Amino acid sequence: MCFTAAQSENGGVTPTRIKLDRGRGALGPALELVHTGRAPTRAVLTTELGVTRATAGAVATELQALGLITVDPRPHAASGAQGRPSHRLDIAADGPxxxxxxxxxxxxxxxxxxxxxxxxxxxxxxxxxxxxxxxxxxxxxxxxxxxxxxxxxxxxxxxxxxxxxxxxxxxxxxxxxxxxxxxxxxxxxxxxxxxxxxxxxxxxxxxxxxxxAALAEHRHGAGQGSHHLLCVATGHRGVGGALVLDGRLHTGSAGLALEVGHLIVDPAGRACHCGARGCLDVETDPLALLET
Incomplete structure (x- = not known):
């Protein structure tokens, strides 16, 4: 990144070093914004990070140098948009x-x-x-x-x-x-x-x-842009649940939160693999639907 660092005579950190630390600290958040599609342009990246245009430009330049994103060299303005055109940002096609x-x-x-x-x-x-x-x-x-x-x-x-x-x-x-x-x-x-x-x-x-799957839906699918997401899913077998709160997966104290498959919905229902009867896992999974 195009920042310089220096120390004062008494060993303290100068403002240039503070700028360096802030810029590098923005690399991760900036990459996440581009990765999830929330910062399609450098102008949006500036706003989302809450930094100056110069800092956002330097962050984008370093991410490009690392082979993680591409920065369109020609600024573009969206149709009907006002103000100065901005450089488009995208994920590098040959990145990691x-x-x-x-x-x-x-x-x-x-x-x-x-x-x-x-x-x-x-x-x-x-x-x-x-x-x-x-x-x-x-x-x-x-x-x-x-x-x-x-x-x-x-x-x-x-x-x-x-x-x-x-x-x-x-x-x-x-x-x-x-x-x-x-x-x-x-x-x-x-x-x-x-x-x-x-x-x-x-x-x-x-x-x-x-x-x-819930994390993927929150970042790139049906839940993109939302703060919270409740996911109840069934795939090859069984039923599972997951919850994303404020962008973070809620797993409880031991990783076991939202295990909804073994909620009993019919005490006289089908025998479940867990030993109980009528669990959501066996009442509504694909196999149960095929047998109905």
Missing amino acids: VVLAAQVHADGYRVALVGLGGRIVATAPACMTVDADPARIIGDAVAAGAELLRTTGRRCLGAGLAVPSAVAEPEGTALNPLHVAWPAGAPVHDIFRDCLTEAGVGVPGRCGNDVNL
């Missing part, structure tokens, strides 16, 4: 990616996803789930590692969505009822080890599939 994997009742899916939520590459879907979580997660990571080798893209992180409540901070799958995994499987540790073994040297995080 993350490895995203999802395990579900009928197999797994793997993709490389870039900034802006753009899918860069996908691997062929797997249609079976091994009873050993280490084997299926290892296969998914191996497929992702092959995508990285094929595309040559820089990977910054990896995420794994699983069909189970995931306890925090342990990262264990408490009740993987729709896959034949043991209760309490250490999916976070398994995922981390598989990334290391596959030579994908990035940090990895695991989470419940509906929690992660």
Whole structure:
């Protein structure tokens, strides 16, 4: 960034250093604004960050130098807009990616996803789930590692969505009822080890599939621009819930908030995998609807 830093004779920090710190501190928030589509121009970025036009311009220039965004060199004005035209901002098409994997009742899916939520590459879907979580997660990571080798893209992180409540901070799958995994499987540790073994040297995080779907909808889908989002979803099996409050996923004290699938809606209803009867999980999931 085009800032300078200097110290006064008594060792104090000069105003130029303060400007440097403020500018660099804006890099993350600025990238998030462009990443989620909330700052399509440099003028909007200036307003959203609450900084001067010069600082916003320097932040955009550094993000471009890092290969994360593009800045249109020619200012454009929206149709009917008043005031000075602004430079358009967009995500760099050849920027870094993350490895995203999802395990579900009928197999797994793997993709490389870039900034802006753009899918860069996908691997062929797997249609079976091994009873050993280490084997299926290892296969998914191996497929992702092959995508990285094929595309040559820089990977910054990896995420794994699983069909189970995931306890925090342990990262264990408490009740993987729709896959034949043991209760309490250490999916976070398994995922981390598989990334290391596959030579994908990035940090990895695991989470419940509906929690992660809610975050995606809030940032890039139906909930974009909203402060709060309630998500109740059903996929291959079961029903799950998630809640985003003020832009942050609400998981409760141990990561188990909004596990709505085992709310009993019909005490005399279908037998559930959890041992109860009439849970939302088995009364309204795709299998139940097909059997109705």
